[in-house]
């Protein structure tokens with residue numbers, strides 16, 4: 001075994017409890033989950049109507065400081081609805097990192113738009129804002145207040161920054177760039193509930209921001225998502241679009257004024273979410289402690305480093321991220337193989353979007369850093385119980 005592999009294993013064993021297997025990320029239900037779900041079942045309102053959905057939306061907007069929050073069936077549907085509501089139209093291009101989860105690209109395509117891929121920043125692993133600026137200066141021009149891709153002639157309407165593994169993108173800097181290039185921001189904050197830029201929560205900078213409450217995320221509703229937005233009109237449009245666009249003034253008429261979606265979050269999922277949100281502050285404290293332990297322990301291991309929180313913000317440390325100093329696919333596979341066979345679940349990062357068959361021909365800037373990260377990132381166990 002290569003020394004680096006045995007060093008990594010030794011370090012993981014130092015920190016992790018002795019039971020096996022240890023999953024990458026597990027949900028925990030220490031609070032009012034059963035109470036609220038039983039209440040929900042007893043009320044018989046387990047589905048599309050019920051008080052927990054509104055309660056959950058209110059609590060999400062309170063926690064994030066977002067003026068409004070609209071709950072949805074999952075993070076992907078939240079992104080889809082957010083993109084439509086923010087004005088993404090068929091034939092538009094939408095900028096996004098090549099290094100992201102598939103949902104980011106899929107949601108743009110659901111709108112009839114074309115993903116346009118951006119390189120990653122080695123420090124934050126999110127989009128590289130500086131490189132993006134240089135790229136847009138040569139690859140695009142502004143016409144009638146719209147950014148146009150010089151080579152495709154299509155409008156480049158929007159950008160989706162992704163706060164990967166909870167590490168915040170520098171939203172203040174990105175906002176300046178987007179003003180200059182007339183870009184609408186929709187934040188994919190699926191992984192970053194509890195992450196901030198300064199004192200402002202991720203997902204509240206863009207015209208919309210989206211969250212996911214899938215089972216592997218920091219808090220879960222089983223399956224679920226939410227869109228954060230700034231004004232009541234946008235919130236109404238999001239609610240309308242995600243609830244089949246039925247006319248709310250109807251008494252019993254089934255009148256729908258556009259092709260909407262059934263992207264509702266069921267009441268029983270929202271009940272689970274209310275209980276999870278009550279525990280979020282404790283979860284975040286535990287995640288921060290675990291990240292600090294990992295950072296300290298891996299400090300002395302040669303050839304790898306932990307992804308660090310940027311100086312301008314706070315991460316929720318959803319998934320702890322080990323990065324090889326030099327990209328090396330074979331070494332990466334060795335580490336994955338060894339750790340997983342011992343019952344310590346580790347995972348590589350996603351394949352770059354531009355390598356997938358359906359997105360191979362999408363426009364892209366050069367992706368030097370994204371290629372390196374694809375072959376250097378290993379996520380290590382990050383559940384909140386690991387230090388108990």
Ligand SMILES: *Cc1c(COP(=O)(O)O)cnc(C)c1O
Nearest residue numbers: 074075076101103190191212214
């Ligand atoms: C989880 C996730 C989503 C989608 O959320 P679902 O609830 O699984 O649909 C979108 N973007 C990113 C970056 C994610 O990690």
